[in-house]
Amino acid sequence: xxxxxxxxxxxxxxxxxxxxxxxxxxxxxxxxxxxxxxxxxxxxxxxxxxxxxxxxxxxxxxxxxxxxxxxxxxxxxxxxxxxxxxxxxxxxxxxxxxxxxxxxxxxxxxxxxxxxxxxxxxxxxxxxxxxxxxxxxxxxxxxxxxxxxxxxxxxxxxxxxxxxxxxxxxxxxxxxxxxxxxxxxxxxxxxxxxxxxxxxxxxxxxxxxxxxxxxxxxxxxxxxxxxxxxxxxxxxxxxxxxxxxxxxxxxxxxxxxxxxxxxxxxxxxxxxxxxxxxxxxxxxxxxxxxxxxxxxxxxxxxxxxxxxxxxxxxxxxxxxxxxxxxxxxxxxxxxxxxxxxxxxxxxxxxxxxxxxxxxxxxxxxxxxxxxxxxxxxxxxxxxxxxxxxxxxxxxxxxxxxxxxxxxxxxxxxxxxxxxxxxxxxxxxxxxxxxxxxxxxxxxxxxxxxxxxxxxxxxxxxxxxxxxxxxxxxxxxxxxxxx
Numbered sequence: 001x002x003x004x005x006x007x008x009x010x011x012x013x014x015x016x017x018x019x020x021x022x023x024x025x026x027x028x029x030x031x032x033x034x035x036x037x038x039x040x041x042x043x044x045x046x047x048x049x050x051x052x053x054x055x056x057x058x059x060x061x062x063x064x065x066x067x068x069x070x071x072x073x074x075x076x077x078x079x080x081x082x083x084x085x086x087x088x089x090x091x092x093x094x095x096x097x098x099x100x101x102x103x104x105x106x107x108x109x110x111x112x113x114x115x116x117x118x119x120x121x122x123x124x125x126x127x128x129x130x131x132x133x134x135x136x137x138x139x140x141x142x143x144x145x146x147x148x149x150x151x152x153x154x155x156x157x158x159x160x161x162x163x164x165x166x167x168x169x170x171x172x173x174x175x176x177x178x179x180x181x182x183x184x185x186x187x188x189x190x191x192x193x194x195x196x197x198x199x200x201x202x203x204x205x206x207x208x209x210x211x212x213x214x215x216x217x218x219x220x221x222x223x224x225x226x227x228x229x230x231x232x233x234x235x236x237x238x239x240x241x242x243x244x245x246x247x248x249x250x251x252x253x254x255x256x257x258x259x260x261x262x263x264x265x266x267x268x269x270x271x272x273x274x275x276x277x278x279x280x281x282x283x284x285x286x287x288x289x290x291x292x293x294x295x296x297x298x299x300x301x302x303x304x305x306x307x308x309x310x311x312x313x314x315x316x317x318x319x320x321x322x323x324x325x326x327x328x329x330x331x332x333x334x335x336x337x338x339x340x341x342x343x344x345x346x347x348x349x350x351x352x353x354x355x356x357x358x359x360x361x362x363x364x365x366x367x368x369x370x371x372x373x374x375x376x377x378x379x380x381x382x383x384x385x386x387x388x389x390x391x392x393x394x395x396x397x398x399x400x401x402x403x404x405x406x407x408x409x410x411x412x413x414x415x416x417x418x419x420x421x422x423x424x425x426x427x428x429x430x431x432x433x434x435x436x437x438x439x440x441x442x443x444x445x446x447x448x449x450x451x452x453x454x455x456x457x458x459x460x461x462x463x464x465x466x467x468x469x470x471x472x473x474x475x476x477x478x479x480x481x482x
Contacts, residue, residue: 004028004029005063005064005066007064007070007071007072008020008031008073009082010033010034011030011034014143014144014152015098016073019141020049021152024049030048031051032051033054033059055084060084067094071094072088073097073101074095074096076193099196102193105141109181110183111199112312113199114185114187115187115189115194115204116241117206117208117221118206119308120143122337123203125140127203127312128142129326130309130310131184134319135318137182140183141154142154142184144333144352147331147332148330182316185199187202191214192214198231198232199233201237201315202229202236202238203239204225204229205244205308206244210355222246222247235253236252237253237254239256239258240257242258256286256315266314268282277299277342278294279294279303280295283323285311288320290324292324293324294328296328298339298369300364301337310323335461338464340464340465341468341472347373348468349366354382354386356394357393364400370451375402376444376449376452377454377455378404378405378406380406380407380455381394381456388419395428402430405432405444405447406432407437441467444471449471452471
């Protein structure tokens with residue numbers, strides 16, 4: 001890239017931060033704006049990015065104000081009436097969406113893409129981990145913080161815990177620029193971003209109605225996924241979850257189906273839940289069976305994600321001898337079935353689930369892992385539009401718990417009159433109440449939960465450490481079943 005400086009509008013987003021980190025590793029100067037500080041912005045600042053948190057052109061470093069030297073990357077979550085965006089647009093800067101930039105970086109690579117309205121972050125991270133473990137290389141742009149890699153960016157020879165280069169050197173200096181080899185990416189359907197990708201092989205985990213503020217209808221969502229599938233390169237392959245119906249208008253690719261169990265092309269068999277909540281199973285491929293695999297993280301839904309990731313590696317090619325060990329060593333993604341407390345009498349887990357089907361799947365997994373335990377859910381609805389559009393579906397999924405606490409998070413939207421957490425209460429069939437974030441810890445103490453999970457894509461994760469401390473207070477009695 002001819003530009004030596006890159007400015008990010010929305011630099012703290014999970015996808016944006018991975019790009020910012022990549023350009024830092026490439027030796028570019030990086031700066032940016034975000035609405036609020038976070039652990040990601042803290043990390044980027046420590047790695048050399050100049051970041052501020054007010055929409056104010058005067059806070060942009062002077063060296064980034066030359067359109068001949070600076071490129072601007074923005075997330076669609078930043079509105080085009082944003083003051084800094086308007087400045088760059090009015091002064092002739094080259095401006096690209098995050099998805100456009102990711103598309104550029106994917107050119108010339110063997111692209112392994114994972115798309116879906118849910119399940120894509122864990123699955124794409126599994127793909128990246130299995131690929132690294134089986135081939136010794138590969139790069140990835142991830143939509144979550146991988147515990148194995150210690151971040152959301154993976155470069156050949158970099159990105160693994162203990163393998164980061166010295167401060168100020170960066171992966172580029174360590175000889176680990178993005179190679180022309182395999183690249184695992186999370187293909188995000190928001191704002192049709194994934195249509196900037198032309199993968200060699202792709203997984204589609206789901207195509208449920210979501211982001212209706214962008215798409216309008218479920219049919220429009222499915223049409224976008226059909227367009228994505230049509231962009232798979234000739235001779236490539238699609239691996240789609242059994243039961244997901246798409247318009248497959250790409251006759252030049254192979255199409256496979258996967259599922260939690262059979263019959264289909266890829267599935268798990270002889271599935272058992274171990275005492276620690278992990279699963280052991282046989283992986284069944286079209287041409288072979290890999291017996292006695294133990295996934296390193298718990299959760300029924302993660303077995304299905306593992307099947308999808310292994311299927312993609314089967315298409316791309318892998319060393320079977322190493323696959324079982326790689327599956328066992330996968331340690332997951334932050335905020336995806338992320339356990340903070342797991343002790344006799346008390347369990348606390350945090351998860352990013354923010355769609356009714358995700359909630360239903362996660363609660364089902366917890367019921368299977370911890371049968372008979374009283375389940376308390378703290379759910380933070382994400383977006384007013386999503387809460388409005390799926391009010392009844394949210395209530396149905398949450399009613400699978402025993403008790404529910406509800407704060408709300410508006411994210412990028414302005415409030416919609418009448419759309420509040422309270423609108424779910426009369427639809428729930430289990431005891432529930434709305435609590436403020438300030439009162440959340442007290443509410444949890446009052447509940448004295450036996451099995452607790454926090455759900456949401458907002459800022460609920462900022463409470464995880466304090467919730468864990470609250471539940472682990474020395475001398476605090478363990479919860480008992482009702």
